[in-house]
Amino acid sequence: MTLRPVEDHLAAILATVSPTPTVDLALRDALGATLAEPVRSAVDLPGFTNSAMDGYAVRAADCAGASTSSPVRLPVVGDIQAGDTSPRTLEPGACWRIMTGAPMPEGADAVVPVEDSDGGTETVALTAAPDLHRHVRFRGEDVAAGAQVLAAGAVLTPGRLALVAAANVATVRANTPPRVAIISTGDELREPGSELAHGQIVDSNSLMLEALVRASGVEPVRLPRSRDDVDSLTRALTEAAAAADLVLTTGGVSMGAYDTVKEVLSRSGTVEFAKVAMRPGMPQGHGVIGPRATPIITLPGNPLSAMVSFHVFVLPAIAALQGRPVDAANWRAPAVPGRAAVAWPSVPDKVEFTRVTLRRGIATPSGGQGSHMVGALADANAIAIIPADVTQVQEGDVVQCLRLVGTIPANNAAGEVSML
Ligand code: AMP
Ligand code: MG
Numbered sequence: 394m395t396l397r398p399v400e401d402h403l404a405a406i407l408a409t410v411s412p413t414p415t416v417d418l419a420l421r422d423a424l425g426a427t428l429a430e431p432v433r434s435a436v437d438l439p440g441f442t443n444s445a446m447d448g449y450a451v452r453a454a455d456c457a458g459a460s461t462s463s464p465v466r467l468p469v470v471g472d473i474q475a476g477d478t479s480p481r482t483l484e485p486g487a488c489w490r491i492m493t494g495a496p497m498p499e500g501a502d503a504v505v506p507v508e509d510s511d512g513g514t515e516t517v518a519l520t521a522a523p524d525l526h527r528h529v530r531f532r533g534e535d536v537a538a539g540a541q542v543l544a545a546g547a548v549l550t551p552g553r554l555a556l557v558a559a560a561n562v563a564t565v566r567a568n569t570p571p572r573v574a575i576i577s578t579g580d581e582l583r584e585p586g587s588e589l590a591h592g593q594i595v596d597s598n599s600l601m602l603e604a605l606v607r608a609s610g611v612e613p614v615r616l617p618r619s620r621d622d623v624d625s626l627t628r629a630l631t632e633a634a635a636a637a638d639l640v641l642t643t644g645g646v647s648m649g650a651y652d653t654v655k656e657v658l659s660r661s662g663t664v665e666f667a668k669v670a671m672r673p674g675m676p677q678g679h680g681v682i683g684p685r686a687t688p689i690i691t692l693p694g695n696p697l698s699a700m701v702s703f704h705v706f707v708l709p710a711i712a713a714l715q716g717r718p719v720d721a722a723n724w725r726a727p728a729v730p731g732r733a734a735v736a737w738p739s740v741p742d743k744v745e746f747t748r749v750t751l752r753r754g755i756a757t758p759s760g761g762q763g764s765h766m767v768g769a770l771a772d773a774n775a776i777a778i779i780p781a782d783v784t785q786v787q788e789g790d791v792v793q794c795l796r797l798v799g800t801i802p803a804n805n806a807a808g809e810v811s812m813l
Contacts, residue, residue, distance in 0.1 A: 396670035399705060399744055404721035405665075406679045406706055409688040412716035413569040413638055420558055423549045425610025426567035427716045432543040434560035437533035442497045446528040449510060449517055450483060450491040450501035453525045464511075464518035472514075473498065490514065497529060504528035536560065548717070571714035573606045573707075574614040574637035575599050576629045578644040578654055579694060580621045597767060598643040598699050602692075605703050606641075608799030611711055621651040630657070634683025638714050641707060644694030647676045654678070654691050664689060670743045670781055673698040673764035677706070695764035701746045701776055704795050725778055728793035731756030733777075736788045745779040747786075751794050774800035 415429040444450060451467065459465035467488045473481055473495040481498035483489060488505075489498050497504075502525055509521035536542055542560050543553060549565070557565060582596035583589060596618055606613040614637050619629040626645075633640040645654030646666060655678065658664035664680030675698075678691035690710060692702045708727075709719045720726075731749065734757040739745040749756040750772050758777075760769015775794040779786060786792060 394668065396675070396743065397667045399669060399671050400721045400724055402667060402669045402677055402679070403706055403709060403724050405667075406688070406690060406710055407713055407719060407721055409679065409681050409686075410639070410710050410713040413571050413714050415566055415716075416569050417564040418567050418570075419564055420554055420562075422570065423557075423565050423567060424551065424554060425715070426549050426565070426570060428543055428545050428547045428549065428565055428567055429716060430566040431541045431545050432547075432557050432560065432562055432565060434536045434538055434540050434542050434562070436561045437538045438536035438559055439530050439532055439534065442532045443530050444491045444493060444495055444497060444504045444528060445530050446504050446506040447492050448490075448504045448506040448508075448528065449488040449519065450498055451488045451503055451505055451519070451523065452483065452485055452501060453503040453523050453527070455486055455488075456503070456505060456519055456522045459505075459519045459522040461520045464520045465522075466516055466518050468516050469514055488517065488519075490517070502526060502529070546717070548715075568714070568716040569638075571611050571638040571711060572614050572636065573611055573711065574616055574633035574640045575602045575606065576616050576619055576626075576633055576640070576642045577602075577694075578619045578621060578626060578642055580651070582618055582644075597696055598692075598694065601696065602641055602643065602699065602703060605700075605707075605798050606711075609708060609711055611715075619653075621645060621653045623653060623657055626653050626657050630682055630689075634685065634687040634689075637687060639707075639710055640682065640687055640689040641692060641703075642689070643692045643699050646678050646691045646693055658682070658689070658691065664691070666691075671701070671705070672740050672743045672745050674702045674705070674746070675743070677702065679706075693764075696767045697748065697762075697770070698764045700770070700797070704776060704798065705746075708798070725793055725795075728778060728795050729775075730754070730791045731775070731777065731794045733786050733788055733790045733792055734758075737786050739779040739783050739786055741784050742781055744781050745783075747777040747779060747792075748773040749775050749777045749792075749794060751775040751796070756792055756794055773797060 456465050472490045474492045475494040483498040483500040503523035505519045511518040577599040603613040619626045645652045666678040669677045692699045713719045731751045734755050750759045759772040777792040777794045
């Protein structure tokens, strides 16, 4: 039995995926989107010369020699607060009380922070002499109007969204946010909180995949679970193909007699099933379904297999839908190195994905590694990629680790910053 290499299976998946159409997206809907066109600033940033401190707008020359022992006293003309739109002028020998972000009056060339004064409102005693332009933010010093602030291909992170908004650009041209449909399959599956009869289990995959999709910045489309029967699955697939840009199923793809996903989709002629040289996650399928040739990835049902398959196959497919360049041969690229805390064995001739906790660069296998084992999933924040030709990881070896989507840095109980 020859197994298909991980990169070949990913390449076959990517061949079915094209970027979603481009649209004008309101910024509020654009988190995680990839820009199809560059963004140019509509305004200078800052848009007007303003104060960086709460204090007094002055002419620096009027404050020469000011110190605690010999303060300079100036009359205060009035207050300028943030949002003040009136034109203001500063005559020599006076000052304005000014707030952070408020426009500098014409003629002022420095700000004395309130901390270097007695806080006066009629007259003020200034106890420090400012350098010219001290605490002044100049119009256009950050970004000039018309300048490109983001290139095509940039992914909109929270910081970049702030930049686009500050540039007074309300919409961006980007690929339509992909919709990813999730169908779990299995007669044994029930909702969390159900009365479980002997032989029944909770459908944890659809919740996990929905959360993974959402944590990847993409909108999940959750569809009703399918039973292991042809009609139920056919209905779900038809609905999914119409509603989504990518369809994910879990379960029903191994060698069992009731592996309906395989049964139904094998007949379609547009979906192929393969054994991929990986553990967990060997049984995989992919192709297109429905009138729009919607890409589909059929994930194995075992929770850990589904988790690993999501990171190895689904994340790159989502990136391709978002219009990002993805190279199947470089599927390990997002991995970060970790040093093995202990030795552990690895299966020959397959890439082994070992669930690990990665903290401060140390990778420790977490809990039972069986593909059905969810017990230790709570601790894992990464999966170590152990190449097919490695049969033993030695303590201290550097292993490449894919961070699990949705595990964010936080302070742990020991007070150290780590993932999880
Ligand atoms: P299958 O691929 O359908 O043979 O499923 C493989 C294993 O994964 C079986 O033990 C299933 O009970 C389990 N499984 C399948 N789907 C889910 C699911 N949605 N949530 C949790 N476990 C599942
Ligand atoms: Mg099943």
